[in-house]
Amino acid sequence: MKRKAKIIMGSALGLAAILVTIDHTRDRLPAPTVTRDATRNAITIESTRDSGEAPRGLATKPPDAPGYP
Amino acid sequence: MTAAPIPVSADKPVALLAALGMLALALFLQHEFSTRQALLFLTGTGLGITLYHAAFGFTGGWRRLIRGRRSDGARAHLLLLAASSLLFFPILGNVFPGIQASAALAPLGLSVLIGAFLFGIGMQLGGGCGSGTLFALGGGHVRMLITLAFFIVGATIGSVHLPAWLTLPNLGKRSLIASFGWETALVLQLVVLAGLYAFVRWLERRRHGGVRPLDSVTSKARFVDRLLFGPWPLSWGVIGLSLLGLATLLIAGHPWSITFAFGLWGTKLWQALGGDISSWSYWSTGYPAQAVNRSVLADTISLMDFGIILGAVLAAALAGKFAPEEKLPVRSVLAAILGGLLLGYGARLSFGCNIGALLAGISTGSLHGWLWLATGFAGNIVGVKLRPAFGLDGPAVET
Numbered sequence: 001m002k003r004k005a006k007i008i009m010g011s012a013l014g015l016a017a018i019l020v021t022i023d024h025t026r027d028r029l030p031a032p033t034v035t036r037d038a039t040r041n042a043i044t045i046e047s048t049r050d051s052g053e054a055p056r057g058l059a060t061k062p063p064d065a066p067g068y069p
Numbered sequence: 070m071t072a073a074p075i076p077v078s079a080d081k082p083v084a085l086l087a088a089l090g091m092l093a094l095a096l097f098l099q100h101e102f103s104t105r106q107a108l109l110f111l112t113g114t115g116l117g118i119t120l121y122h123a124a125f126g127f128t129g130g131w132r133r134l135i136r137g138r139r140s141d142g143a144r145a146h147l148l149l150l151a152a153s154s155l156l157f158f159p160i161l162g163n164v165f166p167g168i169q170a171s172a173a174l175a176p177l178g179l180s181v182l183i184g185a186f187l188f189g190i191g192m193q194l195g196g197g198c199g200s201g202t203l204f205a206l207g208g209g210h211v212r213m214l215i216t217l218a219f220f221i222v223g224a225t226i227g228s229v230h231l232p233a234w235l236t237l238p239n240l241g242k243r244s245l246i247a248s249f250g251w252e253t254a255l256v257l258q259l260v261v262l263a264g265l266y267a268f269v270r271w272l273e274r275r276r277h278g279g280v281r282p283l284d285s286v287t288s289k290a291r292f293v294d295r296l297l298f299g300p301w302p303l304s305w306g307v308i309g310l311s312l313l314g315l316a317t318l319l320i321a322g323h324p325w326s327i328t329f330a331f332g333l334w335g336t337k338l339w340q341a342l343g344g345d346i347s348s349w350s351y352w353s354t355g356y357p358a359q360a361v362n363r364s365v366l367a368d369t370i371s372l373m374d375f376g377i378i379l380g381a382v383l384a385a386a387l388a389g390k391f392a393p394e395e396k397l398p399v400r401s402v403l404a405a406i407l408g409g410l411l412l413g414y415g416a417r418l419s420f421g422c423n424i425g426a427l428l429a430g431i432s433t434g435s436l437h438g439w440l441w442l443a444t445g446f447a448g449n450i451v452g453v454k455l456r457p458a459f460g461l462d463g464p465a466v467e468t
């Protein structure tokens with residue numbers, strides 16, 4: 001029974017790790033937006049990724065506590 | 070001084086895997102994001118180890134008080150609230166201008182009243198609170214997988230419904246620190262906490278003729294051995310959680326919180342399965358919108374939750390108690406499902422769980438934390454009465 005519980009827990013933690021990896025990888029590989037500028041016949045590629053703003057910490061304006069209105 | 074020998078009972082492979090996993094994730098976070106993210110994850114692991122070794126659960130502690138008038142758990146919780154208030158109030162009162170941190174302020178209204186009550190019932194049916202679910206899961210309790218799965222479902226549904234709940238009457242955000250100044254507010258709060266401490270202690274003494282000390286967990290092991298392999302007395306839990314809570318406030322800039330991440334995970338899963346969240350207004354603005362559109366590893370709450378689980382895996386493996394034998398009768402599974410849903414839905418309505426709303430709210434001077442305590446405890450009373458219907462407790466009163 002203990003062995004069975006270990007297998008279940010190991011599988012669950014492994015699945016969670018895979019899901020986190022997929023989520024993180026999806027974030028790292030944004031689909032670029034390709035637009036053709038008709039006037040200059042140039043192609044502009046814009047990343048859809050967020051600005052990667054540095055997290056706030058000590059001595060900066062504190063962030064709102066997540067989950068609070 | 071020689072290193073502490075690993076006890077024969079320790080589950081060495083699991084302990085090694087957990088330790089390596091923690092190290093790898095911390096290094097990855099430092100490389101991919103920042104030292105801050107890595108530190109918050111490690112703070113989470115510390116919380117997981119502390120919660121597990123001290124068995125610092127709100128659910129069991131409150132049930133012991135309600136059923137058997139044993140106050141050790143409740144007194145430890147009150148001491149944690151007092152210690153955290155002592156540490157946080159000066160910071161939030163701008164005594165240290167270089168340190169800025171935000172309080173867990175939320176509106177005092179019907180959503181908190183009802184949400185905390187539902188959460189309280191869920192605690193007793195699901196078998197854990199916000200922190201309790203995570204550290205029991207890390208300890209390898211299979212039933213907690215069910216509770217957590219439905220906790221996530223409930224939190225996701227709650228986040229969809231929250232905007233409607235917020236249209237109901239409320240008194241707005243009420244900060245004791247803003248109203249009275251941090252010194253007066255702190256004194257007021259400590260007086261109330263001391264009164265509650267004396268009251269629950271009196272209840273136990275009246276029933277049993279004496280009170281259990283907070284260091285009643287006895288062990289002949291050396292201090293270092295005990296620190297590594299447990300068990301810890303509740304008093305160690307109070308010290309550890311207070312200091313790690315302070316570390317969270319200083320590093321993250323906001324107090325320790327848990328259940329926001331559950332709604333985030335549920336929403337991300339829903340999206341991954343092809344679900345449309347464009348009409349879910351909670352996730353369309355502010356921090357929630359940012360969180361849902363970037364890696365889950367960028368969310369500090371999620372990181373700390375992962376840390377708590379891994380820390381508890383390590384602690385349980387070192388204690389030789391990982392993945393204990395557990396029977397799962399149908400009624401117990403049903404209670405875990407129902408409890409999980411109530412926990413999740415209630416947490417979202419009341420702006421957090423026993424950590425994010427009760428501990429963080431009270432220790433940063435938000436009145437909604439006190440409302441959460443009152444109605445959450447009332448929910449626990451109902452939950453304790455419901456437990457026998459699910460075969461979770463016998464009729465005998467705890468002694």
